Amino acid sequence: MTTTWTAAFRSAPVSAHESMTLIHPSRAFRDQTLRQIVRVHGAGDRLRVRLSNQYGKQPLTIARTHVAAHDTRSSITPGTDIAVTFAGTAQVTIEAGAEVVSDPVDFAAAGKTDLVVSTYHASDAGLATYHPFALQTGYVVAGDAVSRTHLTGAEEVEPRFYLSGIDIEAPEGRQVVAAFGDSLTDGVGTAHGAHHRYPDLLAGKLDDTFVLNLGIAGNRLLSDVFGERGIARFERDVLAAPGVTHVVVQLGINDIGMPGMLGLPAVSAGELIAGLTSINDQAGRAGLTTIVATVSPFGGADGVSPGFDTSDGERTRQLVNEWIRAHCDTVADLDHALHDPAAPTVLRPAYDSGDHIHPNDAGAEAMADMLARVITTSA
The missing domain is CATH 2.60.120 (Jelly Rolls)
Incomplete structure (x- = not known):
């Protein structure tokens, strides 16, 4: 062997x-x-x-x-x-x-x-x-x-x-999934010390699969500050990791919401789409199966994070998600998995950690369930 x-x-x-x-x-x-x-x-x-x-x-x-x-x-x-x-x-x-x-x-x-x-x-x-x-x-x-x-x-x-x-020295040909994202990937909102981050839960649903958590809380696709921007760190954090076969790209929510919190210029849907295209192209050249996640809901977040939830930001989220669904080969529709069916701009209450941005343990389970289905289907 x-x-x-x-x-x-x-x-x-x-x-x-x-x-x-x-x-x-x-x-x-x-x-x-x-x-x-x-x-x-x-x-x-x-x-x-x-x-x-x-x-x-x-x-x-x-x-x-x-x-x-x-x-x-x-x-x-x-x-x-x-x-x-x-x-x-x-x-x-x-x-x-x-x-x-x-x-x-x-x-x-x-x-x-x-x-x-x-x-x-x-x-x-x-x-x-x-x-x-x-x-x-x-x-x-x-x-x-x-x-x-x-x-x-x-x-x-x-x-x-x-x-x-x-x-780990493992049999050649193992599937390795790199979960590349922000605080939703990092596990913010889930129970401390319980290993309920979605990548942990995903690993338990996929046989003979290594799952890497490459989330950074606060990370953005296009701008530095909370870690290097996604388009800059992708090569070091994902492509340089030995054995990676799949990547889940879960970024964009902070690019949309943080400018309002920090008093910075808004990011357009076109800019986000260009950033996602750049990462998708890098992953494709490396031969990875790329799974792009839609941007999850953040309606009501202003009560905890003032300036995060705006009408312009919600329009940008919808435009980016429409593009992901229409143009990306493999999609993890986290928006659909996490939103409240009665109010699609907000998290389902059973999945809300309390800040209206981060999923709790049940929400992380829903994310892992969706990713497991998508990865299994794409194999």
């Missing part, structure tokens, strides 16, 4: 200096151990860890890295702790703007595995490259505790720092 390295987990990196820091700020680490829990979708017997200093301002040195199976909270399962090396050494220095990939580690993953990655940071390298909405608690403790089974007195943290991916 031929095997190949396949992306099994990804966390899209964000700069510590962007506006997202107003919500979950980044930080630096000195003589501290950082322990982070991630769920990996996909089966294999060996893995590699990816660490990123994409937005660092100086070289980042990590003294030690270990991987283990997760037990509960900050604890690892006894007997599963393994040291991770980089080019044969425990310590690794990552230049500013770079990412490193570890040496292979013998570690069996069985379709749905909760891993713990512990890193010891002996020296301060400034604010970390990070992912603000991990929706999974991480832990920080003083000193070198990468091998410790239980952490005592650990500080809890909400973002994910430095950890950008896990690859």
Whole structure:
């Protein structure tokens, strides 16, 4: 059986200096151990860890890295702790703007595995490259505790720092779906620590399929600020991930709604259509099956996010969705899946997390159900 390295987990990196820091700020680490829990979708017997200093301002040195199976909270399962090396050494220095990939580690993953990655940071390298909405608690403790089974007195943290991916050596030909989007993909609105983001749920509905969550809360298709704009980060985050066969493009809602919130010029339907066309073309040249999602409803959002919901914005949403339905080869009609049949400009109440933008756990399930049908049909 031929095997190949396949992306099994990804966390899209964000700069510590962007506006997202107003919500979950980044930080630096000195003589501290950082322990982070991630769920990996996909089966294999060996893995590699990816660490990123994409937005660092100086070289980042990590003294030690270990991987283990997760037990509960900050604890690892006894007997599963393994040291991770980089080019044969425990310590690794990552230049500013770079990412490193570890040496292979013998570690069996069985379709749905909760891993713990512990890193010891002996020296301060400034604010970390990070992912603000991990929706999974991480832990920080003083000193070198990468091998410790239980952490005592650990500080809890909400973002994910430095950890950008896990690859698994898997049988060649596995289907790999990259979920590329904003906060709806990132899982905002779903239960913390429950793995109810739509990509997590989608992975459970597709046999022998790896699903990568490449959502960034606040991300826009055409403009930077909350992560690099979609058309700029697509090559790095999707096309560079090994083994990707499908991509779900779920972007546009923030391009429509955020200008009203932030006092910026409105984005036209034509501009959004051009951006979606650019991504569709990039994916096509790479041989990916591209699934373009319609823009979901945001009616009533002004009560929570003033300026997001406007009549002009709703017209733009409708025009973009009409174009997606008419011109994209494979469509995930999330608008249809999530809207209230009695009031199509708003989320179905049973799917609304409360801010009238983000689906709750039930809404994420509806998204995953639709995507599973579309991907199965497109195979």
